[in-house]
Amino acid sequence: MQEIDIIQIPCLNDNYGYLVHHAASGETASIDTPDAAPLLQALADRNWNLTAIYNTHHHYDHVGGNLELKEKTGCKIYGPAGDADKIPGLDEALDDSDMITLGDAQIRILNVGGHTKGHIAYYFCENGCAFVGDTLFMLGCGRLFEGTAQQMWASLKKITNLPPETLIYCAHEYTEANARFAVTIDPDNQNLADRVAEIETLRAADKPTVPASIATELATNPFLRAGDASIQKHLGMTGANLVDVFAQIRTLKDNY
Template sequence: MIVEQFLCRSDNIALLLHDKASKDSIAVDAPDGPALLTALQKAGRRLAAVLVTHHHHDHTEGLALLKRATGAKIFGPALEAAQISPLDTGLQNEQKFTCGAFSFEVIATPGHTLGEICYYLPQQKLVFTGDCLFSLGCGRIFEGDAAMMYHSLQKLAALPPQTQIYCGHEYSAANARFALTIEPHNPALQQRAAEIRALRAAGKITLPATLSRELAANPFLRCDSAEIRTNLACAADETDVQLFARLRQLKDRFR
């Protein structure tokens, strides 16, 4: 598999998964239909399927165009079927399915939306996390609650540490600035933040991110960090979920 990614809209990341053994490709979400069609035409490839992570407009706007132009099969969360059109196949938590040459596992990650799902390829050690997990950050909680989002992130944190994370937005620079206010003396975070600054200065996308590095640097995966707990003056009995909720509220107000 070759993963092609490019920026579209204001900060969305369009993702195309190319099968090296054929001319077939798979899109993860459809933020910009014309841009995806142009990328496919340039690569000389056929769109076989679109894997939708959640119903938000900036992830589904291109679905109708892609369906008309290519006939691609549309997969997405069954819990959001009424909000995603067109949708051919609704997917459930822990469901395994084959798309083209690739075998996927569905991980339900509610919080950002109630039905959001992530797509994991165990053989390739890749996960497509939509708006759940970002590099050095996580998605806003629009439909769920903090406990729901925390447990969704813990599911992703339990994947093999070498797993490569691809997400739906280029938020890494802003996430790094926030993370450095929370755990400024973390050397893994300092290194990742410097790398992100260099990549963005060169006009490059900061993904994929390796899960092992996220576990070492992403504050939303580090609620057991002594430095974070000291910096936020956590009470002795404050749970990881309670701390996570505070972190998310702080990030919501961060500028």
């Protein structure tokens, strides 16, 4: 396995920026660029050189630092083909099943559209981690700003088909609010109750709730559990199409 270091950097109000460093090659990637200043500071603190930006989608709190970082470091910018015309400074457009490398660490691209049409995720195949932007949150998922419920459900399934121990790094610290909603959808889930208690402890200590494993999310995240009989019964949708159940949960969250 090619060793990488992951640095999680709070940015803006509730975003996370990530620096991924491949020590053997010295290459470093920024996963999205919510704010250039804290990313530049984190790079300077470690004497790392930024060689790449991996954008997940075009929203400003994910690409806002692109041009400043590119100007100051000369890094190459990768981003989703489906959002290519909206990614500042884009050098290489990526789509589903494309492969890129950080040093010799292999990264597979997943097209996980729904939040935006062209949203992608970066799966570090040998390192057991995936950077999923705003598609999947801890106990939540992204709003359907551009895509459909069918598209988002397929995208979530694509992520959760990765190995269960895979750590999911999402782009926002939304977990506490997501937890309050989740218990209204899945009130009898003891795994969720235990996770909520853990989240409360972490946030009380000002610690992040991200990352979490796919296995944890499958056991607790209502947006991934549309096929669960107790959730379907709670929603009055026993036996319903899974996309319809997911869409109903998304609508309830939108209005929560």
